Amino acid sequence: MPAPSWISRIPSPSIALQRAFAVAAVIAQGGIAVTGSIVRVTGSGLGCPTWPQCVDGSLTPVEHPDVAGLHQWVEFTNRTLTGVVGVIAALCVLSAYFHRPRRRRVLVLALTMPIGVVVQAVIGGVVVHLGLVWWSVSVHFLVSMVLTWLAMLLYGAIGEGDEPARPLVPRALRSLELAMVGVLALLLMAGNLVTSAGPHAGDAKTPRLHLPVSNLAQLHADVLFVFLGMLVALGFALRAHDTPTALWRRYWAMIAVVLGQGALGMVQYLTGIPEVLVSIHVFGAGLVVVAMAALWQGSRDRGPAPTLPAEATVNTDDAKDATVAEQTTDTKSDATVAG
16 A cells, blocks of 8 residues: 555655664663663662652652652653653654665664663563562663663664675674673673672662672673683684674774773772762673674674665656646646636
């Protein structure tokens, strides 16, 4: 069925504009995790003790005998930023829908953005109603990392074609990268366990994970060493093959981000997990996810991004000309009748 005429008249968003929206989505999905960590380390997790309202009878902070004003505004600001993420997600979908030719894979990835916003809003409400129980906060964070990954896939898909994926590295290395994705997920989970047992609960009354922080930190470090070993092995394997320069750049970016994140984690543990380093570490976790997604995408090729065929462009112009001519004819006919 042909698209309605008013839709066909909307200019097709450029690839550059689509990618700009995708970059914004990456920043927003990762950034909301950072602002969430700020809520946590400031003890503002229950600054708005109800959901979706901040306090009973009001969507915005009001004076409350049991909640400090600062905590209310910190939590309320974080909730408000969800609306910003939602707007960016909507722009991703609209630009994918109105782009010509419309690309199914790009549109599906774009749709994951607003769906993710809704899912996260519901999870956030559950977290509040459960009183910030540690495992619910962990789920909230991990979903943000998944959405950051999907936003990176969207960014990559916009700039590439829709051909079947052609590996740029041997199948064994693609399998190694897939295993690295799995270990990265374990690494993020282990980091969440450390935070769940640490001093930053989001609220003074929130019960913690009753396990020794030192043991969990050691587990987190062990998983990191496994991930680093796999990353080094990947580098040697890439060196043995004809690896594209662009893929090497992504590999070294991954090395830099992981080493920086590991060093930051060590400093964080040795200095007693100070608040500011917690939020920086969450930011670093997002960077690791972004770098891994870029490395994964750079290991295969789908050809150039498709463009609107010249014939379709001509037909569109002809249709516009025909519409103008028809409107002119109607105007002349009306004038004749009036005369």
